[in-house]
Amino acid sequence: MRRHPMRSAITRLAAAGTAALLLLLAGCSGDSSPLARTTSKPPASAAAPAHAAPDTSCNPRASLRPAGALPAPGHMPAGSYMAKIQARGRLVLGTSQDTLLFSSRNPFTGKVEGFDVDMARQVAAAIFGDPDRIQIKVIGYDKRVSSARDGSVDIVADTMTANCARWKDVNFSSIYYEAGQRVLVSSDSKARTIQDLGGKRVCAASGSTSYDNIGAVATKPIPVAKPAFGDCLVAFQQNEVDAISTDDTILAGMAAQDPYAKVIGPKFTQEPYGMAMSQEHPEFTRFVNAVLEKNRADGTWAATYKKWLGAFGAPPAPPKAEYR
Template sequence: MTRRADGKRATTRTRIGLVVVATTAILAAVAGCSGDDSPLPSSTLGQAAPATTAPAQAAPDTSCNPRASLKPTGALPQPGHMPAGSYMAEIQKNGRLVLGTSQDTLLFSSRNPFTGKVEGFDVDMGRQIAEAIFGNPDKIQIKVIPYDKRVSSAADGSVDIVADTMTANCARWKDVNFSSIYYEAGQRVLVSSDSPAKRIEDLGGKKVCAASGSTSLGNIGKIASKPIPVAKATFGDCLVAFQQNEVEAISTDDTILAGMAAQDPYAKVVGPKFTQEPYGMAMSKDHPEFTQFVNAVLAKNRANGTWTATYNRWLGDFGTAPAPPVAQYR
């Protein structure tokens, strides 16, 4: 990659960005006619949303252990025979589990360009819950939701469950229940391949993008060298903004950044993890028995190798699967 005399990245990256915009538009069109149950968001994917500086962040809420969820009680019921009066029975009656997730997080929840289906590690987490309820993992409806609607969608019942690279924290626990932790991630930074930056601290005064409503956005503003947080509707929009030279970098969980780097030969992920991001699935607080049920499914799948097989399917390129996160209960 070359640079212009003014130090900006040359037009190669901009051209790549325009290709990504066009490709994303094609994916949206494919998805719209694929028969997928997932509705497309109202905003146009791939078009960079206007940049907004992140608001001042309050001190983190440490009033709880965000990793500790509700302990399962008893054995799992047989698929198709959910306890009367339980939320699982209501889901069974509805004929499908409604999963809230994104469609542009490669490896975790992204649209397959050939089938138009949303797939990935997070989606498979949802499919495993559907299989436990129905005996069929395909009894699932995927509802694409924005990052900043993940908590509200779970809280108000717009979806049955959210699995969307979502960090369990104390502030969110006040509005929703989280499952036990199903994945351990950490925040890093993506920069151009010719960038001298080695870590987030090297980006002081530079624009660094993250999705609105993500913990990543607030974490950028806490760095002592004062990088400038820039909010976009999705991380897909961040990638387009990065490729069009609107921002210097993107910062979020390492797993999400790895998917972005795989799409852009002129990008690299740098620096150590500077946060811990324990992922949990979010559900309404109105149905604690559902959270306990989900935790029982996760416990079973940790023990029988399903979690490891899911990791190897989607994230095996990162190396040997680690041990599944150990469940903690309240």
């Protein structure tokens, strides 16, 4: 039996609510394309199409080195972008509202919260001395690069993979979280890794690198494309697909909402998350990296991990900063 006997009844009741909560989960870094990207939906049963080799023209983990010690909150250097933010009175964060544990809307308070949001709140605290001096602007997953590039937000923290293609459009902070693609299956599944799903239907968001990666697995699981990962979860709960594969961060949020699902296997891709900013203000990127350096050293990063992700184990060592 592939599903718990009560599952079909439960999922008929839960599917609508699940879709509402997770419809936009395609905002994860499973799509690591640059600014220009295709929106066409591949055939559900087709193997992943061939794509150009990944851009390896840079070290995407290497950011701009901090200029020195952080200035005191409320005393940003004259003429800097931080001074502009300080004069405005708030830091504008671009993020999603559907990525449970990283940036999702709390149904009781109405506030968007999570690990990514707290990363940006720590930047606000460094500028103002107050983490609440932040304005959250919910953006589509296909607007993350353009929003950072055109200055419609100050910073994007949204489970966003730093890669060379995106570095051509925006600056990234040093890496603040190491994600990777894994697989979500039914709790009674015998599969242990993606390799065990040969011939099985595995769902990912249309146009995402998660979808492409499924098609590249040697045992040939069948990639199934849906418009968003929320649609994948509904399809999984309704027994239309056997599994879902994307970033482990997204899968953790799905598993937290479905008692009959589990995440299996080691990561089979690397998805290093960075915060994105306009290239017009390199001093701001250096400032954000100084904030991250401080928070790695003083335990703030570990405390943030424990707050949002502690149910999955003790905090690992934070990603080590690399600089250009």
